[in-house]
Amino acid sequence: MKKYLWWGLLGVLIFGVLVGSVEFAYHNYRVMRMGDPTFYDRSTKDVPARKLVPKTFVPRRIISQQPKLSQRSKEIKQALNPLLGANHFVGTILIVQNGQPIYNQGYGYANFQKQAFNNANSEYQILSMQKSMTAMLLMQQVQAGRLSLTDHLSKFYPQVPGAKKITIRAMLNMMTGLRIHKFSTRSLSGDGVVDYAVHHVLFLPKQNHKWYYAPVNYTLLAGILQKVSHHSYYQLFNQHIIRLLHLRHSGFVMMAKRAKWLSTPYHNQTAKDDSVNYLQTFHESPANQHNELATGNVYMNASDFYKVSRAILQARFLTVENTAILHDAEGKNYGGGLYGAQNNSYWSHGVGYGEESGMMISKDGQNAVIMLSNYHMKKSALVQQCHQIYQNLLNGVY
Numbered sequence: 001m002k003k004y005l006w007w008g009l010l011g012v013l014i015f016g017v018l019v020g021s022v023e024f025a026y027h028n029y030r031v032m033r034m035g036d037p038t039f040y041d042r043s044t045k046d047v048p049a050r051k052l053v054p055k056t057f058v059p060r061r062i063i064s065q066q067p068k069l070s071q072r073s074k075e076i077k078q079a080l081n082p083l084l085g086a087n088h089f090v091g092t093i094l095i096v097q098n099g100q101p102i103y104n105q106g107y108g109y110a111n112f113q114k115q116a117f118n119n120a121n122s123e124y125q126i127l128s129m130q131k132s133m134t135a136m137l138l139m140q141q142v143q144a145g146r147l148s149l150t151d152h153l154s155k156f157y158p159q160v161p162g163a164k165k166i167t168i169r170a171m172l173n174m175m176t177g178l179r180i181h182k183f184s185t186r187s188l189s190g191d192g193v194v195d196y197a198v199h200h201v202l203f204l205p206k207q208n209h210k211w212y213y214a215p216v217n218y219t220l221l222a223g224i225l226q227k228v229s230h231h232s233y234y235q236l237f238n239q240h241i242i243r244l245l246h247l248r249h250s251g252f253v254m255m256a257k258r259a260k261w262l263s264t265p266y267h268n269q270t271a272k273d274d275s276v277n278y279l280q281t282f283h284e285s286p287a288n289q290h291n292e293l294a295t296g297n298v299y300m301n302a303s304d305f306y307k308v309s310r311a312i313l314q315a316r317f318l319t320v321e322n323t324a325i326l327h328d329a330e331g332k333n334y335g336g337g338l339y340g341a342q343n344n345s346y347w348s349h350g351v352g353y354g355e356e357s358g359m360m361i362s363k364d365g366q367n368a369v370i371m372l373s374n375y376h377m378k379k380s381a382l383v384q385q386c387h388q389i390y391q392n393l394l395n396g397v398y
Helices: 002-034 071-084 127-143 168-172 190-200 216-229 233-243 253-258 286-291 302-313 320-326 382-394
Strands: 091-097 100-107 109-111 123-125 250-252 298-301 338-341 345-352 355-362 368-373
Touching: 071 100, 071 382, 091 302, 091 382, 100 302, 123 355, 127 168, 127 216, 127 233, 127 302, 127 320, 127 345, 127 355, 168 216, 190 216, 190 286, 216 233, 233 250, 250 253, 253 286, 253 298, 298 302, 302 355, 302 368, 345 382, 355 382, 368 382
Parallel strands: none
Antiparallel strands: 091 100, 091 368, 123 298, 250 298, 338 345, 345 355, 355 368
């Protein structure tokens, strides 16, 4: 009798191992083929997307010295030095003129402990600059007739307070009065992040139709995007952006182990400390990585980011008419994830988790300055530097 019992237990154990292996293999298939960092296509709201150890990014590939610069790059670097200050910018700067990169240079360390330098391939979390891509993905569904910019939020999430007074257009332009102050401390799936936002978002009636930067608008837009497309946000991003444009230095920070050049983020603990000392690495929690669904959990290098931004503005994803409609701005001149700027240009900016990013780009996508940094200081001048470098580019300084 005991013999049969032991054989039975062994059989159950083997069956469990086989089922676990199949599940693990399926998960890896989804990650590799679909770029979806969730266990299942439509994972339940309560299942953690992935079990991740909270630790900082470390580049898998390193360079111990910067490559030699061309004569023109040397001249541009010399012209940039007064703007950047002595060793105060850490990251990568890409300058594009008439559709061609004229400068793509790393500054400072990708990882100080390894003495690894930032370079043209270095990858960074692009943070809020991801929103322009989310807006484009949503506009594709509008173009396909699956929803309208005049649809109200109540059509998709009637339980959200004030939803009957909020349109998709207003959400794209941050003109809704929506706020959220509480975030999940668990790693949730894409559906779970949206569901959490739906149940914790606040509505301030007096702030409706007034501009205020509230990323929760784009979290809810990601939920709408998933509802009307019947695909996860991660699948759509991978299929319609990464795979379409053949991006080789882009992905989601939850899958950082797949990145080769992802720089380690650093920060100073106090606003008074404006030195670049690499003493404090930033450890982004797995929960925050998932909470940034559609709003800031993508990593890219500068070239990939420019490639996507140019494709959006040059109507590769949408018709020319719908591209213009997407960026029709209100409030603080914000529309579809981009701010309108002088000289027929757009700008965008992201900051958080020890990193900062900025872009200035002409509306035709031909001229651009992109600055991606893995060292954030509270008294950062990156936005002003990016604007000034772009103005110098237009003035023929470089």
